[in-house]
Amino acid sequence: xxMPESNKKKSLDAIRVYAPSRGSLALDSEALPYTRxxxxxxxxxxxxxxxxxxxxAKKRHTLLDTMREYKVLPKTAAVVCILAMAFAxxxxxxxxxxxxxxxxxxxxxxxxxxxxxxNVEKANVDLLxxxxxxxxHEAARDAGMSYPGTGxxxx
Numbered sequence: 001x002x003m004p005e006s007n008k009k010k011s012l013d014a015i016r017v018y019a020p021s022r023g024s025l026a027l028d029s030e031a032l033p034y035t036r037x038x039x040x041x042x043x044x045x046x047x048x049x050x051x052x053x054x055x056x057a058k059k060r061h062t063l064l065d066t067m068r069e070y071k072v073l074p075k076t077a078a079v080v081c082i083l084a085m086a087f088a089x090x091x092x093x094x095x096x097x098x099x100x101x102x103x104x105x106x107x108x109x110x111x112x113x114x115x116x117x118x119n120v121e122k123a124n125v126d127l128l129x130x131x132x133x134x135x136x137h138e139a140a141r142d143a144g145m146s147y148p149g150t151g152x153x154x155x
Contacts, residue, residue: 067073 061069
């Protein structure tokens with residue numbers, strides 16, 4: 001009885017039952033027909049390490065080559081963009097700060113101007129109701145007052 005060609009090519013994995021241990025290998029040809037048990041491989045002689053020729057001297061890498069190798073350009077571009085955005089934000093905030101300081105100063109001056117206008121209006125009202133010198137002389141003569149003469153001095 002000859003063994004079919006397909007069964008001759010089976011490996012050890014094909015004849016293992018459940019667990020890959022030595023006890024689980026089917027050693028009996030009657031238990032598994034048309035199978036072969038693999039023979040252990042002979043121990044190989046220790047190998048000598050191969051001698052590898054020295055690599056040719058490396059050429060010096062330029063900064064651009066190093067940047068390409070480590071992909072620095074995208075990282076640098078990202079950092080530059082973040083810094084530009086931060087600078088724009090700081091510039092905008094400082095502009096708003098200057099505007100608010102100017103607005104505060106303008107409000108302070110506007111308040112002083114309105115206060116001075118009130119003082120001028122009050123002075124105009126006082127002037128309007130004050131008596132002039134001519135009307136004061138007439139009121140004194142009508143009341144019988146006169147200028148003191150030479151004999152009326154209080155010596």
